Amino acid sequence: APILGANQAKAEALRQRFRSQGMKSLNLISSPGAGKTTLLEKTIKGLSQFKIGVIEGDIATARDAERIVKAGAHAVQINTHGACHLDAAMVEKALDQLDGDYRFLFIENVGNLVCPAEFDLGEEAKVAILSVTEGADKPAKYPLVFLQSAVLLISKIDLLPYVDCDIQAMMADALLVNPNIEIFPLSAKTGEGMDAWFDWLRR
Amino acid sequence: APILGANQAKAEALRQRFRSQGMKSLNLISSPGAGKTTLLEKTIKGLSQFKIGVIEGDIATARDAERIVKAGAHAVQINTHGACHLDAAMVEKALDQLDGDYRFLFIENVGNLVCPAEFDLGEEAKVAILSVTEGADKPAKYPLVFLQSAVLLISKIDLLPYVDCDIQAMMADALLVNPNIEIFPLSAKTGEGMDAWFDWLRR
Numbered sequence: 001a002p003i004l005g006a007n008q009a010k011a012e013a014l015r016q017r018f019r020s021q022g023m024k025s026l027n028l029i030s031s032p033g034a035g036k037t038t039l040l041e042k043t044i045k046g047l048s049q050f051k052i053g054v055i056e057g058d059i060a061t062a063r064d065a066e067r068i069v070k071a072g073a074h075a076v077q078i079n080t081h082g083a084c085h086l087d088a089a090m091v092e093k094a095l096d097q098l099d100g101d102y103r104f105l106f107i108e109n110v111g112n113l114v115c116p117a118e119f120d121l122g123e124e125a126k127v128a129i130l131s132v133t134e135g136a137d138k139p140a141k142y143p144l145v146f147l148q149s150a151v152l153l154i155s156k157i158d159l160l161p162y163v164d165c166d167i168q169a170m171m172a173d174a175l176l177v178n179p180n181i182e183i184f185p186l187s188a189k190t191g192e193g194m195d196a197w198f199d200w201l202r203r
Numbered sequence: 204a205p206i207l208g209a210n211q212a213k214a215e216a217l218r219q220r221f222r223s224q225g226m227k228s229l230n231l232i233s234s235p236g237a238g239k240t241t242l243l244e245k246t247i248k249g250l251s252q253f254k255i256g257v258i259e260g261d262i263a264t265a266r267d268a269e270r271i272v273k274a275g276a277h278a279v280q281i282n283t284h285g286a287c288h289l290d291a292a293m294v295e296k297a298l299d300q301l302d303g304d305y306r307f308l309f310i311e312n313v314g315n316l317v318c319p320a321e322f323d324l325g326e327e328a329k330v331a332i333l334s335v336t337e338g339a340d341k342p343a344k345y346p347l348v349f350l351q352s353a354v355l356l357i358s359k360i361d362l363l364p365y366v367d368c369d370i371q372a373m374m375a376d377a378l379l380v381n382p383n384i385e386i387f388p389l390s391a392k393t394g395e396g397m398d399a400w401f402d403w404l405r406r
């Protein structure tokens with residue numbers, strides 16, 4: 001499709017730009033409410049020695065960017081006004097409002113487990129986030145994002161005692177789809193598992 | 204866009220067909236894992252005196268249709284192989300595998316809070332499902348599906364004690380987007396609130 005071709009060219013250019021500036025750029029993808037912004041709030045606090053920029057993608061409102069700024073990082077909010085995913089052109093435009101010398105540039109995509117997996121934003125890696133409250137069957141039912149991601153964060157593990165989620169089955173299904181995916185169960189609320197995620201970021 | 208025009212024509216034909224057969228057709232839309240299939244399992248059991256058909260839409264697997272058949276209703280599974288929403292042509296094709304004389308025809312859309320809201324499937328009404336675990340900000344952040352839906356089911360209310368979800372704010376935001384939406388908080392797990400949903404269905 002011509003759309004993906006034009007996007008791909010822009011994404012390659014962005015990737016070169018991020019690399020030349022020494023920024024580790026990550027594209028965070030999940031269902032709505034899986035915990036992307038909460039994870040970023042805690043990551044900003046946990047890696048406070050680094051300069052962090054965040055590009056927030058949402059259909060509407062600036063609520064997420066406001067939360068990020070309050071947590072202590074730079075943020076720019078993209079409103080897609082209906083589009084179900086971010087694309088490289090939107091990210092390129094958003095960069096005009098940010099500094100360039102971040103150690104980490106997080107791109108929080110629009111909450112959607114399907115469409116964002118098809119659009120390269122120039123990121124070094126995609127990070128899929130799947131909450132235990134969504135059920136263990138998501139890696140099998142929505143395979144593309146798990147296939148495309150280097151990392152799977154299983155979020156909200158503090159809720160495991162209250163939901164019927166077979167986390168072993170979730171992990172097994174994710175590895176069936178992508179044998180190379182690195183999986184980190186964590187809770188941004190209690191802090192459990194966050195250190196392993198921070199270690200992966202600092203690698 | 205020409206795509207929506209062709210879809211709309213098919214949807215109108217489907218709506219006539221459903222009405223002529225006395226079927227109440229509903230299009231269930233939510234994020235992945237908000238609880239659509241669990242709700243249908245309990246609805247089938249709660250309305251066991253009625254003949255119920257279900258069209259299941261997923262990117263991959265037949266897991267949801269298998270759950271529905273086990274719960275006691277007729278089901279057909281559509282696999283979209285990547286498409287992020289159902290459309291009227293897919294529903295029309297699926298009907299070939301179902302009887303015609305259902306009291307209720309539920310269409311469980313692909314888990315996605317964005318794209319499915321734009322495609323009419325010939326349903327009598329859209330039903331949005333939003334779980335308390337996703338956060339109270341979704342009606343403001345993903346407005347179209349709430350604007351388009353006649354009903355909002357707030358699911359998994361048994362988890363309220365364990366999550367930071369301001370359900371009053373969630374409801375207020377939904378009513379801001381759509382003052383006519385009817386809101387039913389419920390738990391398919393404990394049964395709380397299900398009777399009001401059954402009453403709405405039988406109206």
Ligand SMILES: Nc1nc2c(ncn2[C@@H]2O[C@H](COP(=O)(O)OP(=O)(O)OP(=O)(O)O)[C@@H](O)[C@H]2O)c(=O)[nH]1
Binds near residue numbers: 036037
């Ligand atoms: N119990 C628990 N709740 C969490 C955790 N992380 C996030 N939440 C809750 O999950 C809900 C959604 O969190 P967000 O961080 O806004 O989710 P998001 O993925 O950024 O949502 P969108 O940007 O709208 O797609 C909120 O009510 C959070 O309080 C966690 O580790 N444990």
Ligand SMILES: Nc1nc2c(ncn2[C@@H]2O[C@H](COP(=O)(O)OP(=O)(O)OP(=O)(O)O)[C@@H](O)[C@H]2O)c(=O)[nH]1
Binds near residue numbers: 133241314
């Ligand atoms: N605590 C609690 N968990 C629920 C409730 N309803 C569903 N769940 C859980 O939520 C997870 C997802 O439920 P499903 O019914 O499969 O969700 P779905 O919306 O059909 O998911 P997709 O079809 O993949 O989009 C499962 O682990 C269910 O057990 C509820 O009322 N309370």
Ligand SMILES: [Mg+2]
Binds near residue numbers: 036037038064108
């Ligand atoms: Mg967010």
Ligand SMILES: [Mg+2]
Binds near residue numbers: 240241267311
């Ligand atoms: Mg389902």
